[in-house]
Amino acid sequence: MHETLSHVVLKLDACASNRMVFARAFGTPEITADRIARAMEQFLLTRISNHYKFDHCLAGDGELTGEEKRGFELFHTEYDPRHGQFGADCFHCHGGPLFQSQSFTNNGLDAECKDLRRSLVTGNPRDNRKFAVPSLRNLAVTAPYMQDGRFATLEEVVADYSRGIRRSSTLDPNLAKHPEGGLQLSAADEGALVAFLKALTDL
Numbered sequence: 565m566h567e568t569l570s571h572v573v574l575k576l577d578a579c580a581s582n583r584m585v586f587a588r589a590f591g592t593p594e595i596t597a598d599r600i601a602r603a604m605e606q607f608l609l610t611r612i613s614n615h616y617k618f619d620h621c622l623a624g625d626g627e628l629t630g631e632e633k634r635g636f637e638l639f640h641t642e643y644d645p646r647h648g649q650f651g652a653d654c655f656h657c658h659g660g661p662l663f664q665s666q667s668f669t670n671n672g673l674d675a676e677c678k679d680l681r682r683s684l685v686t687g688n689p690r691d692n693r694k695f696a697v698p699s700l701r702n703l704a705v706t707a708p709y710m711q712d713g714r715f716a717t718l719e720e721v722v723a724d725y726s727r728g729i730r731r732s733s734t735l736d737p738n739l740a741k742h743p744e745g746g747l748q749l750s751a752a753d754e755g756a757l758v759a760f761l762k763a764l765t766d767l
Contacts, residue, residue, distance in 0.1 A: 576595045702765050729742050
């Protein structure tokens, strides 16, 4: 969150109620970087999410609706008009069990963007406008969407990719291959893709 751990310690230590909480957890009120890390680790270990409709269906404990199945197909189908394929092409960046690539990419939101992001860390201009690819697990409850929160709904996200990609020198190659007009999904296919994405949310 563009913050230093030493400054977080100072901010937390400035509040008496925080020191009381740390005293209850650790026996003494001192707030240190090590204690913050231990507290966060314990909290994260409680964040278990394993009741996704999609996973239940994979295990044979349910079935996707027809619309969700169409969304699944679109999600995993290459956009390759030369070979008669008109998928949504999502799986390149959001593949695997976590529906993410664990990489950094320019997602085509802006042709010109002042937020250089990844390149601020690496110092490499080829990393301009690249952001961490998030997991799509629990996507329906993590609005707003995109790195700047510009979209309030999944419908807006899908419609944006369907209608156009903004080109820049660092645009991800899997997006750069698409036409200027975007994926050009039908309204029904846009709805199907959103329905599948919602099936990746914990019940």
